Amino acid sequence: QWYAAVARYSQAPDAKGAQLFTQRVFQTINRGSSRVTADGQRVTLAADRSVTPVKPAKMKLAATFASTAVAPVPECPSGLNCDFRPAAFQKNSADPADYGNYDVTNRPADGVDIRYIVIHDTEGGYEGSLSVFQNPAKSASAHYLIRASDGLVTQLVPTKDTAWQAGNKTLNMHSVGIEHEGFA
Known part of the structure; x- marks a missing residue:
């Protein structure tokens, strides 16, 4: 067994x-x-x-990536309730351009500066939103997800990497994405 x-x-x-x-x-x-x-x-x-x-x-x-990778320490201020639950990053097919859910980069060392913070609400619950970001077929991610019930901040993507939160490549390249659990 x-x-x-x-x-x-x-x-x-x-x-x-x-x-x-x-x-x-x-x-x-x-x-x-x-x-x-x-x-x-x-x-x-x-x-x-x-x-x-x-x-x-x-x-x-x-x-799988999630089961074997050592989760990094979350990039959060001390005293803030944070954890790290990685967004999916894997190939979806033989096409090298078909992968999800973020780009591995090295911001700002690679010359791409961070200029913006993109803030969204999830239009759904915490667990459902987390499962979307951990499904590479969804092609979506954010750097952080905030749970409404207790304010837990879950980091999904290291800030050096480019999350896919804005639906705009240039904005994604130059931003950190924060998703709040809830509805507009």
Whole structure:
């Protein structure tokens, strides 16, 4: 019953790599193994042929950006209730231009200065808005999302990167986007 967890632990970017890793782990459990550590200690895993992996029929085995990436520390003033929950960034097809949800840049070091703050309301709830920004097929993001109930500030995109909040490439390049949970 640990098959999916072992596959995800591999951090393989595709299902085949995750399956190969999982196969090797369970072979090692079945055969056993013994190694000497760098400080001279012997570590032994006794063979256990009774362990039989059960591959789930409907579970994604490949790791995803969100599951394997270390979330950065949010760029917020001290004392402000903040967290970081990354927006999706992945290819959607073989077309190199088909990816979501933001551009990896290095503002302002790459010569693009930040001149504006774009403020929107989400026209929806916090969780629904968060799920949109974490879906690469939506082609939308913001740097920050503010929850109405308690003021939690969730950073989704590092400010050095270009979020897709304004529907205008030039404005996106030169702005930080802030979305407030709620309705106009």
